[in-house]
Amino acid sequence: MMRVWLGLAWAGLVVLPWYGLEAPLRAISALQPEALPALWQGRVWLWPLAIPLLMAIPGRPRLLALSGALGLAWLCIEGLAIGHRGWGAPWLGALFGAPGPTQPALGWGAAVYALSCVMLAAIGLARQGWCRGDVFVLGSLLLVVGLIVLFVGFPVVSILTSAVRDNAGGFAPDLFAEKLFNSSIWGLDCLVGTHACGVAWNTLAQATLVGVLATLLGLAFALAALRTNLPLKPLLRLLSLLPVITPPFVIGLALILLFGRAGVVTNFLALHFDIPRSRWIYGMPGITIAQLLAFTPIAFLVLVGVLGAVSPSLEEAAQTLRAGRWHTFRTVTWPLIRPGLANAFLISFIESLADFANPLVIGGNFNVLSTDIFFAVVGAAHDQGRAAVLALVLLAFTLTAFMAQRAWTGSRSYTTVTGKGDAGLSAPLPGPLRAACYATVLPWLVLTVAVYGIIMAGGFVVTFGRDNTPTLDYLWTAFSIERGVGGWFLSGSGWRSFITTMELALIATPVTAALGLLTAYLLNRQNFMGKGAFEFLAMMSFAIPGTVIGISYILAFNVPPVELTGTGLIIVISFVFRNMPVGIRAGIASLSQVDRSLDEASQTLGARSFRTLRLVIVPILRPAIVTAMVYSFVRAMTTVSAVIFLVSGEYNLATVYIVGRADVGEYGVALVYSAVLIVVMAAVLAGISAVVGRQKIGRRGMLAADQPVVVQA
């Protein structure tokens, strides 16, 4: 075991090309010195990398752990200290003389060397008795932590460091303070004057509004589904899946077609009721409606779970104690679901803070942080420092809300009071409350149906609302197949981005699921020092808005030591670390239903943890694995906020392509493409749940498949 990793580490130094991830093959053919392995480079600072490997002696665990740590440490130090244009930090230049040595970005050799060092350290620590001497557990733990530090921690730190620098790269705390407390972020002019308020206040107001309304709507839906006779359950279940498979911006697009200046509803009102056309939809009202359509189902899923867990026998007990319906609801049901309401509010709040696509499409002149970050980078200003500062503010908001949510759900859950299933009937809702529910739910359902109707149909008419002649032109533009000289080929303009998206999503899916479930296994089944911190780190990437991830990846991976921008790899990596928490949640949810004694039985029968994982846990978790894979695939296909920063000419993605079409007013193509995506996603979901839904293991029915996984857009 140890010899294998030691051999790989040597291979990383002596055989594999040290620099360049994509270039090496080209470079090797041109015999460029960069493509040589580390020790043949003639770069002296790489030679010390061999020293730890000489120290790694079998039977000396302490030395082994030390050698792994030293190898990694020196790799980080020399990588960060020596950049592609000389010293990585000005003070190094002052110390050793500018410009200093240079080196390109790290390549496969370095990657294999780093991985081997992690494993050597894990073996060394395990042999000293860490993690009960379990190499597999310790190795996976160090590996996951290392990956999270590299692909979540390092980018976030890069935001911090570039926020405190000016655009030339010098350290400028004054400029940072000026940018951070700029009135364009924190100004309160809208309260006293006519100017717009600061973007931070805009964002907070928007998120609070959406949080409150989404929670109320979600509650109305949950009550209607569980506490009335309305035959809504199958329909609601379907609607709750829609936001998962809907690309986030198409709702904004559909709203424009309904309520914009030339929208269907606007036309109707202008024609028949003489209500003047206006642009009211662009801005806060439009964003609010779009986000409510997108996030209410999430609040609904949370509240259905909470409401469903309120034992009917409690309500029956209240009624036998002479409480009327209204009194029962007010004194029993409501207090029991209150923690759930707070949770639903915070989740919708975070979603709204992080939402990028709807404000982009329908925001008009109303700025929020996520769009401002984008325009600071791609706009004429191209001010990375400002983007970094805005990202910091947004990150502070979401992390605060995230921590509040965790603290709240951690301490205030009443739902597991009894472990026994209770029979009994839930109390029917008091009359006025039921009427209020209906009055909310039914119009909202009409709006939802209208919006999705437009999304599905809007691309198949000439100009929706004005010229409703059916046409296949847009479908043909995007997805035509023609016969040329070389036979059939895909000539539509959308094929390229569609296929790229499929490819990258399919590559990312198994990695995401594996990493997520491995992390879930470590969190749920193993005890180790710093477990709380590890869990926080792993789940934190859930709370980092996509725009922040996007900007941080640009800042962190644009220059050596790790240079990934412009590659497909960076998109895959962003998929993996954005969606990993879904796998973690699905994994933890179903692992906690599998009794620990199964692992222990396997262990006492002589199976070590890897074998136990493979033979006992993975087979039982198969439904959870499929769920995690489906969700990470779907999310990868529909995400836009992070990848809009990362796409390149070579690797363009479906969602970014659609946003581009919508941006130049080609709504037909955008809608057709969205409809195609939705149909493909729905087919994937339906196909998978048809396959997985049949597999039941015994009467314990440990299936996670029917558990709703709350997903962030």
Added chain:
Amino acid sequence: MQPAVEFRAVTKRYGAAAAVDTISFTIARGDLVTLLGPSGCGKTTTLRLIAGLEHATEGQIRIGGKDVTRLSAAERDVSMVFQSYALFPHMNVLENACYGLLASGIARKRAEEMARSKLALVGLSGFETRLPSELSGGQQQRVAVARAIVLEPEVLLFDEPLSNLDAKLRRHVREEIRALQQDLKLTVVYVTHDQQEALAVSDRVIVMNAARIAQDGTPRALYEQPASRFVADFIGDANLLPVTVRRMDETMAEIRLGSLALTLPHRGAANGSAELAVRPQAVRLGEAGGLPGQVLRAAYLGSHMEYEVGLAGTAAELFVIAPDVSTPIPAGTEVSVTFDPAGLAVVPGS
């Protein structure tokens, strides 16, 4: 011969709280030893320490003479029957029974052969292809036992094996386990909180209380010579009465209980005040020359009567079991209370 299991001053702490506090014991080969105690006393932690599912904070654990303190569960020659049975739900009976053999690298064909013979031993031939969910609770438990003994471990561990069975099945399964243990000459460590179950199956019982060993001995020794108030009360109810001791010789003492004087072994109790454990069956009501008392409550239980008797001049209430159901004594009757010396024991150190 090396003992099968040996604990040398083993402590297990979770944070500051000790779940098991400096305990030492040995278990001889071929014995069935029960760890008995109320919930939270550390008995299950002790069992898991033997299995290697928990690792000791201090002290040494030896199995078959070998130091295993730092070995993981997979590396120890023990196997365990879990309270929930922990049968793998996605594997059939035969696959479950083979699991440990395959994990230790035995070829599948040979493993299946061995597993079949052990399944036959527990009376489950013909059930090989069933899933655990298709078996009754008692059958599931037999699979769990077969899966554990197929490895022929140095020590076999049972964690409350009867708690998921209904009352009638319990006595039957209890006897089966004991018979299997004696036929195969297995060393068994058995955890339970049910003192009757412990007395019925064990060669030896280790009573635990508050993370420590309260007493370690044969069932008879525990019942007849409890080492402490806790053991006296936990193993078969005991009335504990304050008495004065006056030592007469090496073994015997005169015990004064109110106006009664009894001659009993002093069991190390010093002159002065002490406590006397009185079994409910050892109290006689209505024989002349006893302490004055009054029946406070009486209950008819079919096979016997239960009384609560107040002793005159004290706050003590005696719990009494009387075999005579034909002439019950109604509540309120004044009675004379005497004792059968066979059901009395001075509790030392109390």
